[in-house]
Amino acid sequence: MNMNDLIVKKRDGGALSKDEIRYFINGYTEGEIPDYQAAALLMAIFFRKMDKFETFELTDAMRYSGDTIDLAGVRGIKVDKHSTGGVGDKTTLIVAPLAAACGIPIAKMSGRGLGFTGGTVDKLEAIPGFRTAMEPEDFLQQVNDIGIAVIGQTAHITPADKKLYALRDVTGTVENLSLIASSIMSKKLAAGSDAIVLDVKCGRGAFMEEQAEAEALGEIMCEIGRAAGKKTVAAITDMSQPLGKAVGNSLEVIEAIETLKGRGPSDITALSLCLAGIMICLGGRVKTTAEGKILARQALESGAGLNKLRSFIARQGGDERVIDDYELFPQSSLRREILAREGGFINGIDARAIGLASQHTGAGRRTKEDDIDLSAGIVLHKKTGDKVSKGECLATVFSSSQGRLADAEKEVARAFDISKEKKGEPKLVKKVLGL
Structure with missing residues (x-):
């Protein structure tokens, strides 16, 4: 097979066969297909999409690209x-x-x-x-x-x-x-x-x-x-x-x-x-x-x-x-309280902003090689729907670096949406599929 043919086929909206998908996965895993050709095929898939058959075959090829775990020796339904x-x-x-x-x-x-x-x-x-x-x-x-x-x-x-x-x-x-x-x-x-x-x-x-x-x-x-x-x-x-x-x-x-x-x-x-x-x-x-x-x-x-x-x-x-004894966990040397600038009800908390703030504290990675601070992070004291007074603590930020703490503090302060009227809380479990 020729990788260029696969790229052109998917670029033009064609469906890849089982053999073509396995050729791509095996070749790329073994280093025989270069990144630039793999990237071109991924972009073609991104825009042209895959049908169910292609998706199943891609999953199967990736599943068996390395070792699999045999749990037959474990009793019961795992x-x-x-x-x-x-x-x-x-x-x-x-x-x-x-x-x-x-x-x-x-x-x-x-x-x-x-x-x-x-x-x-x-x-x-x-x-x-x-x-x-x-x-x-x-x-x-x-x-x-x-x-x-x-x-x-x-x-x-x-x-x-x-x-x-x-x-x-x-x-x-x-x-x-x-x-x-x-x-x-x-x-x-x-x-x-x-x-x-x-x-x-x-x-x-x-x-x-x-x-x-x-x-x-x-x-x-x-x-x-x-x-x-x-x-x-x-x-x-x-x-x-x-x-x-x-x-x-x-x-x-x-x-x-x-x-x-x-x-x-x-x-x-x-x-x-x-x-x-x-x-x-x-x-x-x-x-x-x-x-x-x-x-x-x-x-x-x-x-x-x-x-x-x-x-x-x-x-x-x-x-x-x-x-x-929670003191046995890694402990942050620094903390900062984030206070409400106005009173009202918590209308929403931007989860992405809180996640980015946590990353700023050192609790998350920017690259897979990054070390993380196991003690760092954020504790929320208010959730969506809660009433809050001006000056009340919304969250506490933990870090071991003043610079990281300052960056995280700005993100956390922006994450809270406070309004005068109470709005409904989000539904936690929206749907269950497959039962």
Whole structure:
């Protein structure tokens, strides 16, 4: 085959065949196809799009571009969960222990954060001593022993996606449904679970800002999962404001622990119970998601979820004392309170602005090579719909650098929209697809 022929074919609106897609993925992964030709094809796909057949074949080719994980040795129906990314989204740290406490095996691979979205691996590494790398046999044994294990993505899983994502990021070809769906689902399918729950965010702080776009992405990912023989459900959820009140690695782990203690913000608690309920249902413990949610709530109220988190931390080398002593987490040396310049009601909180502010504090990365400040971030004291008085504290910003603190402070102050009239709060779970 000739790469130029593929570029011209897609440029002119043609559909790529299975063999052509595999030729491209294998050749680019092996370094036989140069970046400039891959970029040209990505741009053609961006404008001409892919049909369902092409999207399925692209996902499959990327899935098998490297190693896959065999979870056959893990007892029970394994359920994975993935979020498309948002600000303050620490649900994995809550949902995974709740589902595991209800008998659902959680064998999860998670990634690091880039830009204003946080990564689960970064948050877990804020726990002193916590290991996110382990040998495959130890990973499987841990799931069989305590029902849960979370590791970082290895270089050998879907290497095609790693190369393509880096290229898309610098060529303006990120926002395409087929490219997004194949990127996410190739990793989820390679990870080996029997069922997948997708949390597809929409709103100002999400990848897909419009609900219709988020639904279209959710639909195609569900179809890809089902075509691969996996039970797949997508929840379309709000990201117009940050989820919960904490944004930043240590801060988010603390909020997750507080949530498992029954003291978490109402939105993060509600979403976690919803997602855990779906996972428990897909894992075969109950027949409906409503019944699954009841079991998840019981695990929350009884402390079973918190105990599962404790054993999970200890098993992966972390200091489980953090659950009772938050001072064991990395601590910022500087903090700044952001005060309301006027009174009224919080009409909205720009999640993207808060995410960028968190990145300014040092809690997020500008490039994948950046080191992050695990102690930095933002804690919101007000959420959309809350009443606020002039001079009242809206948020506290944490950092270890005066310069970073000043940059973040400006972003946070701009993020709050205060009006004299109270407006409705955004609906948290907008739609569930695939049930």
